Amino acid sequence: MKTFEEKWTAWLDGQLSDKERVEFEASLPDKAAAEAEKRDAKKLGVLLKRELTADVLRNEEFFSHQLRERIARESVEPSRKRAAEVSTWWTIRRLFLTGTVSLALFFVFAVFVMREKNPAEQSQYLTQILNARVDPAISPNATISMFETKEDRVTVLWTEGLQSLPADYAAK
Amino acid sequence: MQTEATPAQADVSELDLVKRCQAGDTEAFDELVTRYRTRVFSMIYNMVRNEQDAWDLAQDSFVKAWKSIKRFRGRSSFYTWIYRIVMNVTIDWLRKKQVKGAGAEFDDAVELKEIDPASRTVPKADALPFETMERSEIRARIEKAIAQLSPEHRAVILMKEIEQMQYHEIAETLGCSIGTVMSRLFYARKKLQNLLRDVYENI
Numbered sequence: 001m002k003t004f005e006e007k008w009t010a011w012l013d014g015q016l017s018d019k020e021r022v023e024f025e026a027s028l029p030d031k032a033a034a035e036a037e038k039r040d041a042k043k044l045g046v047l048l049k050r051e052l053t054a055d056v057l058r059n060e061e062f063f064s065h066q067l068r069e070r071i072a073r074e075s076v077e078p079s080r081k082r083a084a085e086v087s088t089w090w091t092i093r094r095l096f097l098t099g100t101v102s103l104a105l106f107f108v109f110a111v112f113v114m115r116e117k118n119p120a121e122q123s124q125y126l127t128q129i130l131n132a133r134v135d136p137a138i139s140p141n142a143t144i145s146m147f148e149t150k151e152d153r154v155t156v157l158w159t160e161g162l163q164s165l166p167a168d169y170a171a172k
Numbered sequence: 173m174q175t176e177a178t179p180a181q182a183d184v185s186e187l188d189l190v191k192r193c194q195a196g197d198t199e200a201f202d203e204l205v206t207r208y209r210t211r212v213f214s215m216i217y218n219m220v221r222n223e224q225d226a227w228d229l230a231q232d233s234f235v236k237a238w239k240s241i242k243r244f245r246g247r248s249s250f251y252t253w254i255y256r257i258v259m260n261v262t263i264d265w266l267r268k269k270q271v272k273g274a275g276a277e278f279d280d281a282v283e284l285k286e287i288d289p290a291s292r293t294v295p296k297a298d299a300l301p302f303e304t305m306e307r308s309e310i311r312a313r314i315e316k317a318i319a320q321l322s323p324e325h326r327a328v329i330l331m332k333e334i335e336q337m338q339y340h341e342i343a344e345t346l347g348c349s350i351g352t353v354m355s356r357l358f359y360a361r362k363k364l365q366n367l368l369r370d371v372y373e374n375i
Contacts, residue, residue: 005358006351012361013332015339040365043372048333048364051314057213057230064205067231071198071238 012041186250193241201241205234208251211335212258218330219262219323221315229265233258248344255345259327266323310371317367321360328353329360 002010007024010016016024028034057063141161148155186207192200212233217226237257244253318326327346331337337345342353 003351003355006354009354009358009361037365040369040372041361044361044365044368045333047310047368047372048314048329051311052218052330052334053214057210060206060209063209063213063227063230064202067205067234068198068202070231070235071201074235074239 012038187246190241190244190246190250193238194244201238204250204254208254209234212254215255215258215330215335216262218318218334219326220266221319225265229262230258233261236261252341252344255331256347259345263323263327313368313371317364320367321363325356325360325363328356329364332357
């Protein structure tokens, strides 16, 4: 549904179909005034066309020359900017990677150390006693039982049949 | 719509030039600029009424066109496409200028309220014999009248009356509907008829 303004404009410019034109003209309260208005609009168009088309670009070649230089200049600047952006991102990325690798190495190292630490916690005395037990010449009937409560961090060694204790162990 | 193309230039199709531009050929773009620079400048000059501003805005428009030429898909003519850029650049500039100036050079609201769609235009000044009016005076009257239109109304009337563009081309250039174009054209004509009747009546 066209508004009055749209119909009027289309009527002035001869863009209405015959049927639309007849309908529109029939709806006008004063057709003579509308026709006069149409003539005015045509005159206005002629005036504008005649007076405003005369503007010619002076120094056309200089215009193009200036434009070429500007395009060349502005084409270089974004590539520099991009390079700077890439460099910045590379630094940030490198920092991020370094941090990640360091963290990963730390965890691997920590796990490795933790695993290695448990056997080292075995008492040197237990080693001596175990060694002593396997020596049939010293203690042929010796038996050793070990009771360990990890929650209380207590280890009890129960020994039977020892012929002798190592000198440094007895001193303790 | 006419262009500045010489017969030799016309041999090279616009689409070929655009494709070369899209591949980064600045010489092809230079040729397109040569074809359209005068019309683009004229259009902008009629919108802004200042030669230096028109020069700068035409430069800005072509630079923008170069930067976005890869996005041109050929769905419209190159002329319509570049006109869209020109109009965006110019209307933005006029709007910013209006805000900076803090004074309404044009006022759409006043325009709509003041004009009765069915009214006959009435001259605001006594008619002067056309012969006695100097050309520069006529020009100044027209420029002053156009200055009272909003940028969108200016664009529509200039594209229609000077460039002889079709409604759909104007709509495409301004990114609005054909109905909006026709409505703007209606009010722009009414206002200019009011302001310039004593001038055109003596043609």
